[in-house]
Amino acid sequence: MKLAYYPGCVARSTGKEYELSTRAVCSALGVELEELEDWNCCGATHCSNELLAVGLAARNLSQTDLPIMASCSICYSNLRIAAKRLEDHQVREKVNSALDKKYSQAEVKHVLEVLAGELMGEENQKKIVVPLKGLKVAPYYGCLLTRPKEGMDSPENPRMLEKLIAALQAEPVNYPYGMLCCGGPIFMAEEDAASESAFRILHSAKAAGADAVVAVCPLCHLMLDAKQRALENRFKEELDIPILYVTQLAGIALGLGPEDLGMEMNSVSPTRLVEEIYERLAAETEC
Numbered sequence: 243m244k245l246a247y248y249p250g251c252v253a254r255s256t257g258k259e260y261e262l263s264t265r266a267v268c269s270a271l272g273v274e275l276e277e278l279e280d281w282n283c284c285g286a287t288h289c290s291n292e293l294l295a296v297g298l299a300a301r302n303l304s305q306t307d308l309p310i311m312a313s314c315s316i317c318y319s320n321l322r323i324a325a326k327r328l329e330d331h332q333v334r335e336k337v338n339s340a341l342d343k344k345y346s347q348a349e350v351k352h353v354l355e356v357l358a359g360e361l362m363g364e365e366n367q368k369k370i371v372v373p374l375k376g377l378k379v380a381p382y383y384g385c386l387l388t389r390p391k392e393g394m395d396s397p398e399n400p401r402m403l404e405k406l407i408a409a410l411q412a413e414p415v416n417y418p419y420g421m422l423c424c425g426g427p428i429f430m431a432e433e434d435a436a437s438e439s440a441f442r443i444l445h446s447a448k449a450a451g452a453d454a455v456v457a458v459c460p461l462c463h464l465m466l467d468a469k470q471r472a473l474e475n476r477f478k479e480e481l482d483i484p485i486l487y488v489t490q491l492a493g494i495a496l497g498l499g500p501e502d503l504g505m506e507m508n509s510v511s512p513t514r515l516v517e518e519i520y521e522r523l524a525a526e527t528e529c
Contacts, residue, residue, distance in 0.1 A: 245351065246306040247275035250317040250460075251283050256468075257314070257460030259504030263489035264313045264353055266502040270493070271360045271369070278305045284312075286320040292327075297337045299324030303348035304341060313353040313489070315459035319386035321350045326390060352387065354458050355394040357492050358402055362409045371497040374412035376522050377515065379491065380447035380455045381407060381414055384462040385423045403456065403488070410495040417450040419443045426461040440465045441473045444481050454484045454515055456491050463487060468509045484512035494519065 245268075253261035268275050285298030299321050303310065312318040325348050328334045338344045361369060381403035388397040395402045400421070404414040422443055425436025444466060447455050457463045467485035474481050485508065493503040494516060505512055 243272070243356075244274040244276060244308060245311040245356070246308040247277045248281055248284075248302055248310050248312045248317060248321070249277065250312060250314040252314055252460040256464055259507040260313055260460050260463070260487045260489065262504035263487055263493050263498075263502070266498055267357065267489045267493045267496060268353075270496045270498060271357075273356060273360065275311070276306070276308065278302060278310070280305065284317040284320040286316045293333070293336065295320070296324045296327045296333060297340055300328060300337045300345040301341055301343075303328075303350075304343040304345040309349040309351050311351045311353055311356055313458075314461075315352065315384055315387040316461060318350060318352045319389055321348075322393060323390055325350060352394060352458070354387070354402060354406065354488050357488060358394075358406050358409075361492060361495075362405055366409070370410060370495045372495050372519060372523060374407075374410045374491070374495055374519060375526075377412040377519060378415050378451050378453045379407045379412045379486075380417055380450065380452035381420055382424075382443065382447075382455050382457050382462060382466070383421045384457070384459045385421070387458055403458070406488070407456065407491070410492065412491075415447065415450045415452040417446045417452070419446045424459075424462040424465040426465045429465070436465070437469075437473060437476055440469060441477050441479075444470065444473065444483060445477075445479065448481055448483050452483065454486050454491075454512065456486050456488050458488050470510050482510065484508065484510045484515055486512055 281302050285295035289295040328345055383400055388395050388400045391397045407414040419442055423439055425439035429436040463485055470481055490503045
């Protein structure tokens with residue numbers, strides 16, 4: 243499979259481990275990524291002019307005839323929103339009047355969708371060399387992965403993460419806040435509300451018995467991982483729950499090493515979890 247790859251801005255800054263693990267996992271699965279030659283910001287969070295935001299996204303979408311894969315849920319959602327808006331011929335004409343390469347149509351995929359296609363199903367089980375048996379994982383979707391509707395999963399009751407976790411032979415944990423906003427978009431303006439939201443997600447996952455939370459968005463990952471120690475201090479409760487990108491979780495099951503997956507960049511170290519997985523595997527092998 244060959245896909246165009248849209249990294250997005252965060253992949254080259256605070257989300258480096260997401261890009262590293264995305265490339266490593268896709269390579270291990272034989273998914274060839276062709277990075278867009280001259281990509282720009284998707285326009286998601288800092289562009290209040292809707293037409294301009296659509297134009298920024300369209301400039302990316304017009305660069306290839308291949309399906310375009312994004313790993314950031316914000317980028318993925320914004321690219322899909324733009325593609326829907328561009329179905330309006332008046333919007334498309336206005337946008338194309340400003341583009342060198344004209345937009346016609348595009349197919350946008352999220353890395354979760356690609357991983358699910360490559361790893362779910364009985365025929366794909368042979369690809370899993372390190373079964374994640376005994377690992378309890380809380381799936382965290384966040385706000386934007388399933389929006390706009392008519393995408394890869396239900397906007398109200400998505401299940402793809404649970405199915406992928408089960409395909410990796412881990413146990414998906416049921417908890418009530420898998421789609422609650424992480425608070426990232428309002429953190430600068432409303433830190434108290436954002437912190438409360440992020441803490442509620444982590445506390446709930448921990449209380450439900452999760453060993454780790456799996457995330458699909460770098461902003462969500464930052465709120466739940468990088469800010470976890472600050473949340474512990476603020477709410478006077480120890481959490482100590484690793485937040486893995488979905489590509490890191492899949493990479494462990496594919497037998498990739500921590501350095502391949504950028505795990506040293508995670509603020510809450512997943513090293514203990516990885517060691518426990520390999521210890522369980524070794525014990526089963528000896529038996």
